[in-house]
Amino acid sequence: MNWKSWWRSAVADAAPKEWKVQDQLVIAGKAYNSRLLVGTGKYRDFEQTAEALDASGCDIVTVAIRRVNLGQHAGEPNLLDFLPQNRYTLLPNTAGCYSAEDAIRTLRLARELLDDHRLVKLEVLGDSGNLFPNVKETLKAAEVLVAEGFDVMVYTSDDPIIARELEQIGCCAIMPLASLIGSGMGILNPWNLKLIIEQSSVPVLVDAGVGTASDAAIAMELGCDGVLMNTAIAAAGNPVLMAHAMKLAVEAGRAAYCAERMPKRFYSAVPSSPSEGVISSRKP
């Protein structure tokens, strides 16, 4: 069943307020109510991180295992002590890894630390300046991690050929960049994202480069299954308010996508109300 027929049968009689409950994001067999995934870096402190996560309504929280303490650094504040127990699904990520080997080692550590945790975000960088992914090393790491039983959500470029290879390897979600990590430049190539969305049978989530709420809404309107972001929220003047804005944007974008937008007309007007039978002396 394609999503459109599924959607029609699923929400045919549902009141709009019910639609979100039925339109869950499913990743590696688990359903989530929120399509917004949020990172935990760059906040003022863990209190602010917790408040922003709460305001975002997210269900999945990504954590850079090399940077954020989840218990691997004894004696230091532990993020988990600031989050409500069992509220979030943690998504350990390999931010800061520049080789397949490093990324694999980091995620094995995460698995030990988090009690046989399987859902992970793979990110292998290729350049410390532009933080572009090294797709060769990403493919290599994905092969090993999938074979070891990890559910791999993978950060990659917006190249549809690489995206297809990652799906064939068995990654459970493809996460192409919108633009450079931390740049806030929004979606640079919607056309490539569209190609990836159309060819993929696993969820496609934009990851990196979102700057403000409209970027997130556009990603969802394009048909992305979700959006992952960090800097747009953490580096906002008011991170908690921005987290709330992102929640609304992702929901609005998703609803607009599912509602199927009106056809665009190439710069030609159509009156909003019928012109026949109008009481007027003016000839059309």
Ligand SMILES: CC(=O)[C@@H](O)[C@H](O)COP(=O)(O)O
């Ligand atoms: C948090 C995380 O996983 C980052 O590596 C990710 O790519 C986010 O990028 P932005 O900070 O640009 O949202």
